[in-house]
Amino acid sequence: MIFDLIIAFATVCVAIVLSMRSVAYFPLWRAVVTPLASIIGSGFLLLGPILNIGYGGYAPLIMLVLCFVAYLFGGAIRYNIASGEKAIQDGDFGPLAIRIETLSSWALAFAYIISVSYYLNLLGAFALSLTPFKSGFDAKLLTTAVFITIVLVGWSRGFKSLEKMEYVSVSLKLAIIAGLLVGLMAHFGHRALDDALIFNPEKVTGWSAVTLTFGLLITVQGFETSRYLGSEYDARTRIRSMRLAQWLSTAIYLVYILLISYVFRPDQMSPSETGIIDMMKIVAPILPFLLVAAALASQFSAAVADTSGSGGLFAELSRKRISERQAYLLLAVIGIALTWSADIYAIVSYASRGFAIYYGLQAGLSTVIAAKQQAGWHRVGFYGLLAALAAVIAVFGQSVE
Numbered sequence: 348m349i350f351d352l353i354i355a356f357a358t359v360c361v362a363i364v365l366s367m368r369s370v371a372y373f374p375l376w377r378a379v380v381t382p383l384a385s386i387i388g389s390g391f392l393l394l395g396p397i398l399n400i401g402y403g404g405y406a407p408l409i410m411l412v413l414c415f416v417a418y419l420f421g422g423a424i425r426y427n428i429a430s431g432e433k434a435i436q437d438g439d440f441g442p443l444a445i446r447i448e449t450l451s452s453w454a455l456a457f458a459y460i461i462s463v464s465y466y467l468n469l470l471g472a473f474a475l476s477l478t479p480f481k482s483g484f485d486a487k488l489l490t491t492a493v494f495i496t497i498v499l500v501g502w503s504r505g506f507k508s509l510e511k512m513e514y515v516s517v518s519l520k521l522a523i524i525a526g527l528l529v530g531l532m533a534h535f536g537h538r539a540l541d542d543a544l545i546f547n548p549e550k551v552t553g554w555s556a557v558t559l560t561f562g563l564l565i566t567v568q569g570f571e572t573s574r575y576l577g578s579e580y581d582a583r584t585r586i587r588s589m590r591l592a593q594w595l596s597t598a599i600y601l602v603y604i605l606l607i608s609y610v611f612r613p614d615q616m617s618p619s620e621t622g623i624i625d626m627m628k629i630v631a632p633i634l635p636f637l638l639v640a641a642a643l644a645s646q647f648s649a650a651v652a653d654t655s656g657s658g659g660l661f662a663e664l665s666r667k668r669i670s671e672r673q674a675y676l677l678l679a680v681i682g683i684a685l686t687w688s689a690d691i692y693a694i695v696s697y698a699s700r701g702f703a704i705y706y707g708l709q710a711g712l713s714t715v716i717a718a719k720q721q722a723g724w725h726r727v728g729f730y731g732l733l734a735a736l737a738a739v740i741a742v743f744g745q746s747v748e
Contacts, residue, residue: 350530350631358526358637365518378573378580378588379595384517385569385652386417386596388645389469391524392638393695394566394600395607396622401559403547403608409560410604414597416736417567420706421593423713423733424574425586430716432574440719444712451708452664455571456674458701459657464682465565465694466650467493469620472691473642476621477635483690490686493647497654498679502672516644523641524599527627527634531606534630544609561744564699567596571705575656620691654678696746703744707737 370376398406427435434440435448471490475481538544551559573589580588607626617625627634654675661674669677685694710733717726 350533351633353533354526354530354631354633354637357529358522361525362518362522365521371518374580375584375587375591378576378584379591380517381576382570382573382589382592383595384520384645385572385649386567386592387524387599388520388569388649389466389642390566390568390600391603392469392473392623392642393620393691394563394604395626396616396618397563398604399547399608399611400613400616400618401549401551402556403549405549406608407601407605409556410600411597412560413563413567414593414600417564417570418593418597419733420710420737421570421589423706423710423730424571425589426713426730427709427716428574428582428586428589430720431582435712435716440716444715444719447708447712447715449664451705451712452660454701454705454708456657456660456664458698458705459653459660460678460681461685461694461698461701462565462568463650463653463657463678464685465691465698466646466653467497467682468686468691468694470643470646470650472620473624473639473646476624477639481621487686491683493650494679494682494686497650498675501654501658501675516648520641520645523637524603526637528599528602528606530627530631530634531603535606535610538610545612546609547611547613555745558743558745561703561740562696562699562746564703564740564744565695566699567600568698568702570596571709572652692746696744699744700741703737703740707734707741710734710737 364370394410398409402409430440435444438445467490468486470493471486471488472481474489475486535544549556570589570593573585573592576585576588611626611629615626615629616622624635624638627638657678658671658674661669661677662671685697689697710730713730714727714734717723717730
């Protein structure tokens with residue numbers, strides 16, 4: 348009961364702070380919120396059980412590696428923002444840069460399709476996790492229904508009315524994460540005082556451990572959204588917002604994984620997509636309900652944002668030959684097919700590969716720009732190696748077994 352009160356108090360306090368006008372309308376914070384919410388959304392729900400079951404006491408190290416690799420890819424995208432999107436499109440860096448930029452936009456459009464399926468499958472699983480209807484079949488039915496609903500809304504009215512909910516859902520999610528971390532700190536401290544901390548052995552080693560890490564790239568994805576806020580923020584603000592979002596998300600993820608890596612025994616962890624709920628029941632009864640609320644708010648808003656983004660990209664890249672409505676329908680057909688043909692972890696792996704292709708192309712674009720700007724062989728080589736790493740991730744990334 349004491350833990351519940353502490354968690355509820357922390358959640359309410361953070362929610363109040365985030366809803367204050369001076370915070371909600373602070374320009375840099377508004378710019379940070381979009382990539383931050385994307386980075387620590389669904390990954391926060393999945394990473395705890397996956398990393399602890401797979402890597403045991405080394406889970407925080409793997410989390411650090413994931414965030415570091417994501418930061419490197421973010422650096423490539425920030426370099427491209429600083430170079431100027433208009434200069435790229437105008438051909439200032441040559442036709443190759445234009446082709447890579449166009450191809451990366453197509454890759455992002457298709458990656459969004461897979462990510463929406465990932466978000467909505469998580470939503471379906473978490474929405475029913477505390478009800479009698481928590482079978483995989485029921486979750487897939489709910490996911491399918493939400494897909495159809497989103498397409499109907501986008502087809503008939505567009506997403507403007509739903510997009511207004513974004514800051515509210517983001518603030519709710521961040522407040523709940525703050526409450527969760529406070530609860531975990533208290534639980535960790537209690538276990539430490541009782542000398543009951545444990546170091547679990549890893550289950551995956553060698554190349555399998557590396558490829559599993561590759562397959563989890565999607566869980567720290569989302570920072571690239573800063574690049575596509577050009578209509579609202581200048582290049583300097585977008586670069587700062589992406590960097591800050593990655594720093595904050597890295598700090599949150601590392602604290603989170605550190606706090607849960609040494610307090611749960613293997614028999615207390617479940618490999619299911621909702622395994623974090625079973626783990627949090629041990630910490631405090633209130634946490635499962637808060638996690639479900641956070642999952643519903645964050646997954647739906649993220650799915651709407653990526654559906655809208657995908658539709659816009661398809662329309663723009665096809666020069667209106669594919670309308671946004673047709674893109675929404677395509678997204679729903681592919682998403683529903685994935686829902687019924689693959690489990691959540693396979694979809695996570697597909698999404699990771701999709702975003703790895705996008706990041707690799709962006710790193711390739713950085714390589715071309717650095718060469719054109721004569722930025723030095725070390726910078727050209729660095730971005731070239733980063734593009735190669737993305738290719739390796741796209742080819743060898745594996746899903747959780």
